[in-house]
Amino acid sequence: MSSMLQRSREFLRSGHPGTLFTSLLYFDFCFAVWVLNGAMAPFIAQEFHLSAAEKGFMVSVPVIAGALMRFPLGVLSQYIGRKNAAQVEMGMICVGLAAGYFLVDTYAGVLLMGVILGIAGASFGVALSLGSGWFPPKYKGLAMGIAGAGNSGAVLAVLFAPPLAAAYGWKSVYGLAIFPMLIAMVLLHIFAKEPPDLEKKSLKDYMKILVNKDVWVFNLMYMLTFGGYIGLTSFLPTLFHDQYNIPKQDVGQYAAVIIIMASILRILGGWMADRIGGLRLLYMLGFVIIAATGAAAILPANPWVMVAILVVCFSAMGAGNGAVFQLVPLRFRTTTAVAGSLVGEIGALAGGFLPNAMGLGKEYWGSFGPGFISGTLLAVAVLIALVLVTKKWTSSWIGEGGKARAEDHEPTPQGQALNTGKVRA
Numbered sequence: 180m181s182s183m184l185q186r187s188r189e190f191l192r193s194g195h196p197g198t199l200f201t202s203l204l205y206f207d208f209c210f211a212v213w214v215l216n217g218a219m220a221p222f223i224a225q226e227f228h229l230s231a232a233e234k235g236f237m238v239s240v241p242v243i244a245g246a247l248m249r250f251p252l253g254v255l256s257q258y259i260g261r262k263n264a265a266q267v268e269m270g271m272i273c274v275g276l277a278a279g280y281f282l283v284d285t286y287a288g289v290l291l292m293g294v295i296l297g298i299a300g301a302s303f304g305v306a307l308s309l310g311s312g313w314f315p316p317k318y319k320g321l322a323m324g325i326a327g328a329g330n331s332g333a334v335l336a337v338l339f340a341p342p343l344a345a346a347y348g349w350k351s352v353y354g355l356a357i358f359p360m361l362i363a364m365v366l367l368h369i370f371a372k373e374p375p376d377l378e379k380k381s382l383k384d385y386m387k388i389l390v391n392k393d394v395w396v397f398n399l400m401y402m403l404t405f406g407g408y409i410g411l412t413s414f415l416p417t418l419f420h421d422q423y424n425i426p427k428q429d430v431g432q433y434a435a436v437i438i439i440m441a442s443i444l445r446i447l448g449g450w451m452a453d454r455i456g457g458l459r460l461l462y463m464l465g466f467v468i469i470a471a472t473g474a475a476a477i478l479p480a481n482p483w484v485m486v487a488i489l490v491v492c493f494s495a496m497g498a499g500n501g502a503v504f505q506l507v508p509l510r511f512r513t514t515t516a517v518a519g520s521l522v523g524e525i526g527a528l529a530g531g532f533l534p535n536a537m538g539l540g541k542e543y544w545g546s547f548g549p550g551f552i553s554g555t556l557l558a559v560a561v562l563i564a565l566v567l568v569t570k571k572w573t574s575s576w577i578g579e580g581g582k583a584r585a586e587d588h589e590p591t592p593q594g595q596a597l598n599t600g601k602v603r604a
Contacts (some may be wrong), residue, residue, distance in 0.1 A: 235538020245300015324449025
């Protein structure tokens with residue numbers, strides 16, 4: 180126990196805890212806002228008499244919109260700073276939530292509100308890069324895992340949005356969500372400090388990442404780990420309500436434990452990736468996801484059996500998220516916000532596909548199974564990609580299994596420039 184406490188103190192001393200934990204809070208509340216329509220989907224669907232396909236599309240709109248905004252916000256943060264970009268984003272979210280509370284009263288308005296909620300989904304790359312920016316390479320996985328655990332905001336949405344919607348009406352939830360966003364803005368302003376791991380480049384230089392082969396391999400990995408997570412998270416209330424007839428106000432009780440495990444395992448995944456290597460961990464998790472999605476596609480009759488299967492599935496995806504983002508800052512050391520935003524964008528776009536696959540599968544084949552099978556096939560593709568890149572990556576910019584190389588293990592005092600490590604673009 181004492182050695183664990185000592186390692187924890189060493190970790191915290193090596194970076195800036197205030198920035199890390201306020202970044203976590205920023206991402207956590209943004210994530211909760213991002214999935215509000217998914218959490219309230221049974222209420223909205225009942226009011227507007229939506230079909231299964233319409234439900235799937237409604238749930239997918241915030242996911243897709245948030246994905247498309249991630250890369251532009253990441254580029255903006257390279258120019259105005261990640262802390263400033265986060266504050267601008269949260270201000271826009273508050274204005275959008277107020278508009279939703281006063282103006283949304285049609286299905287078309289809900290879809291437009293989904294685009295506004297997508298602004299919150301853009302927080303990913305900025306939050307992770309800001310939170311981990313003060314930490315040296317040997318702790319990047321853990322720092323990224325802690326900041327990325329803000330995806331636990333989905334738990335807040337599925338636990339609190341349904342009962343609030345039942346008590347006050349679903350539109351009122353938009354207005355109530357403004358208050359945690361204001362809290363996050365104030366705390367980030369007071370306690371966060373812009374990290375030094377930033378390199379000013381021209382827009383043209385930032386755009387070069389779009390044709391970088393390595394980043395597209397990361398994109399594929401994140402399509403599975405995060406795309407699967409956000410897609411299923413947004414659809415869980417509909418799945419449990421439509422498949423298992425769980426009352427609308429109670430669906431969060433079934434979904435919460437699943438989402439919590441993914442958030443916890445994201446931190447553990449980052450820590451394990453630091454220890455054994457992100458590539459090695461992703462190999463193992465890929466097989467777990469194949470087995471879990473295959474089992475979920477059967478749609479077991481007992482809802483708690485489905486919960487158990489999805490806990491395993493989400494845990495593997497959460498740990499996989501941590502593993503991917505142990506690798507990204509090692510490969511793109513001075514442009515982590517841009518690279519992370521692009522990886523997050525493509526990953527989240529895959530999440531937008533999943534609710535549609537679920538809804539269309541139910542409408543045309545009478546089953547949510549096809550959506551889960553799509554995850555199985557994607558996991559197979561990721562394992563093939565890992566086999567193809569492992570030798571090249573471990574001979575150029577990372578160590579065995581995907582660990583940080585020995586020369587990257589020196590801690591970096593606050594205020595000094597981080598080791599940028601020259602790697603091929």
